[in-house]
Amino acid sequence: MAIQLPDSECIICGLAILPDQEALGFPPFIGNESDALHIFNDSLVHASCLSRHPLRSQLAKALDEHSSHVGPLHRKCCICGLQIDHPDDFMGLGYLSTNFHSPLYRYNFKQFHCGCFKNWHELNDFARALKIEVDSGNAKGRAIERLLSLISAVDTLG
Ligand SMILES: [Zn+2]
Ligand SMILES: [Zn+2]
16 A cells, blocks of 8 residues: 655654655554554555554554454444444444553454444443543543443443
8 A cells, every 4th residue: 555645744754755755554543542553543654664663563463453344344243243234333443452451452343233232241341441541541532532422322221
């Protein structure tokens, strides 16, 4: 995925990406602004800068998982195992943490039908993990706030 855009900067070195330099672009795949990989969210880098970056293997892994979970054909509910056909019936947790020790790590990219999410037996555990990570500053941003409000909406629905 080599792309070249005018006036773009490498988020690793901060220098402009010149037309004759090999560059890589990343999608907006990570909503947790506290995560180590968040710098790469929706960004461009020089290929040479990335090749020396300490998080390059974690980034490659996260992008691999991202691409295996996005797109209509990849949307399988982790509860019932069925395809999620309708975007209105889709509930995705997204990429939550790069840190293997985070209680959110095992929930990365989990996705559900809305009804399956509501009845998810781990929902309380997930809500607790999310709260712990928000309170300790390890999870923040609009995507995280959206998850928190979705969870409290589930609570009021009973
Ligand atoms: Zn660079
Ligand atoms: Zn389902």
